[in-house]
Amino acid sequence: MNTSLIAFAVASLLTIGLIVHLGILSLLIGAFYFLFGKKKFEILNSGLGPTGFAFAFSWNAAREPGKIKRIQIRLFNPFGKPTQVEVTRDFDPKSDDFAIDLDLGPAYATLLSAEGFDQARVEITLFSTDGVSHHKEMKAFDFKSKLEDAKMSAEKWMEEYGPKKDKVYYHTVSRSFIADPLPQTAAKKLKIASNPEFAGDFAAAGGAGGGAAAANFTVAKVWIEPGCIVCNACEDIYPEVFEVTSDSCIIRPDAPLNDGLKITEAAEACPVEVIKFNKAG
Ligand code: SF4
Numbered sequence: 001m002n003t004s005l006i007a008f009a010v011a012s013l014l015t016i017g018l019i020v021h022l023g024i025l026s027l028l029i030g031a032f033y034f035l036f037g038k039k040k041f042e043i044l045n046s047g048l049g050p051t052g053f054a055f056a057f058s059w060n061a062a063r064e065p066g067k068i069k070r071i072q073i074r075l076f077n078p079f080g081k082p083t084q085v086e087v088t089r090d091f092d093p094k095s096d097d098f099a100i101d102l103d104l105g106p107a108y109a110t111l112l113s114a115e116g117f118d119q120a121r122v123e124i125t126l127f128s129t130d131g132v133s134h135h136k137e138m139k140a141f142d143f144k145s146k147l148e149d150a151k152m153s154a155e156k157w158m159e160e161y162g163p164k165k166d167k168v169y170y171h172t173v174s175r176s177f178i179a180d181p182l183p184q185t186a187a188k189k190l191k192i193a194s195n196p197e198f199a200g201d202f203a204a205a206g207g208a209g210g211g212a213a214a215a216n217f218t219v220a221k222v223w224i225e226p227g228c229i230v231c232n233a234c235e236d237i238y239p240e241v242f243e244v245t246s247d248s249c250i251i252r253p254d255a256p257l258n259d260g261l262k263i264t265e266a267a268e269a270c271p272v273e274v275i276k277f278n279k280a281g
Helices: 003-036 106-112 140-149 154-161 196-206 233-237 260-269
Strands: 040-044 052-058 068-076 084-094 098-103 121-128 133-139 219-224 242-244 249-251 275-279
Touching (some): 040 140, 052 068, 098 154, 219 249, 219 260, 233 242, 260 275
Antiparallel strands (some): 052 098, 219 275
């Protein structure tokens, strides 16, 4: 057998051995995590007085989906009296890490005050809805020390280590409060002396706005053509000449025609431009 063939065989064996070892290690890590990963029982400070017992429990809820619903504390006190005390209390099932403060009643007070307590052992068992139970055992002396040393309340523990609720996001509706521009209309603007937009047109006639006064004149004839919309503008300006009826406008029979400027003002104020006149001479 040549040397290179032997080297290849050794290398192959080493590789296979490495793969097998890695596989075994992985299985061990998984099993270790399943058995011991994350499980943690912690005694907290109860706010419920001498019979109160607060604790927190974290476990791998993904692997053990049952809900924790009951706690049992047992005192094994073979050298004291009573020799055994058992306290059991149900609570609302918990599906994730939790802390809770429970009043365990008089039996718990009996447990704590048992003769020979310091030589006894305490076993704490948590039961889940699917039949799995979690045990923790310690010397009664250590149990008492943990009770005395506990500072954190169940409420505080939940704030700091409890499951975090998903953030609530609020959706806002985006709206624009900028109004669309008003549609442009072809509405005709009233051309009268009181309309500031046409003030300049009547400045001469009014005389108050300054500027050179236009020379007045006499009108030979004034009349109304069809189309009057009975808006009263002409009568408001010169009622001695114009009379608005229910459906039109007429020229009064005795209308003075010597104030051509005022008649012009009324004619220009007419929105439908149906007032017509001829200058005299
Ligand atoms: S101003 Fe013109 S539309 Fe108005 S009432 Fe006189 S004539 Fe008629």
